[in-house]
Amino acid sequence: MIQYTDNLDNIAPGNLQGFFAGWPNPPDPETHLKILSRAYAIVLAVDTGTGNVIGFVNAISDGIHAAYIPLLEVLPEYQRQGIATRLMKFMIGKLSGLYMIDLATEEDLVPFYERFGMARGIAMVFRDMERQGGRVEAG
Numbered sequence: 001m002i003q004y005t006d007n008l009d010n011i012a013p014g015n016l017q018g019f020f021a022g023w024p025n026p027p028d029p030e031t032h033l034k035i036l037s038r039a040y041a042i043v044l045a046v047d048t049g050t051g052n053v054i055g056f057v058n059a060i061s062d063g064i065h066a067a068y069i070p071l072l073e074v075l076p077e078y079q080r081q082g083i084a085t086r087l088m089k090f091m092i093g094k095l096s097g098l099y100m101i102d103l104a105t106e107e108d109l110v111p112f113y114e115r116f117g118m119a120r121g122i123a124m125v126f127r128d129m130e131r132q133g134g135r136v137e138a139g
């Protein structure tokens with residue numbers, strides 16, 4: 001069974017395996033857990049049989065005006081079952097009342113995001129590929 005939650009209490013790095021598929025220099029599971037724990041809002045899809053996270057979405061926000069959704073991913077073996085749709089619906093619910101909810105995506109996913117009332121815009125992005133795995137922190 002798939003459970004949707006925003007609770008990280010029972011999630012360890014070992015429950016965050018297989019994400020960032022195709023990234024040359026992905027965040028490791030420890031960094032992934034930090035990304036989730038420091039986010040403004042998260043929604044996780046957890047396989048209750050294994051306790052592993054099989055999909056997630058995160059948002060960063062000022063909590064009053066704007067939010068940005070950096071990451072949405074479902075593990076390949078769980079895709080095309082409506083899991084990302086549910087993750088996005090829960091996340092948009094958490095962000096309701098804000099003026100703007102933005103994200104950057106690929107052309108083939110524009111119809112997917114349009115289903116949530118999002119509109120095509122122009123995004124400017126900067127990527128430091130040396131830091132794709134996350135910022136190096138002291139200590």
Ligand SMILES: CC(C)(COP(=O)(O)OP(=O)(O)OC[C@H]1O[C@@H](n2cnc3c(N)ncnc32)[C@H](O)[C@@H]1OP(=O)(O)O)[C@@H](O)C(=O)NCCC(=O)NCCS
Nearest residue numbers: 072073074079080081082083084085104105106108109112
């Ligand atoms: C994009 C992604 C999150 C979709 O997850 P998912 O759980 O399979 O999505 P859903 O099952 O809710 O899909 C709903 C609909 O979205 C569309 N869709 C889903 N994945 C798609 C894809 N890769 N390309 C184009 N359309 C897609 C389809 O219309 C799908 O309906 P259908 O299965 O009846 O055809 C998943 O493919 C993924 O993790 N990809 C790698 C990471 C990524 O690209 N994330 C998005 C960053 S902006």
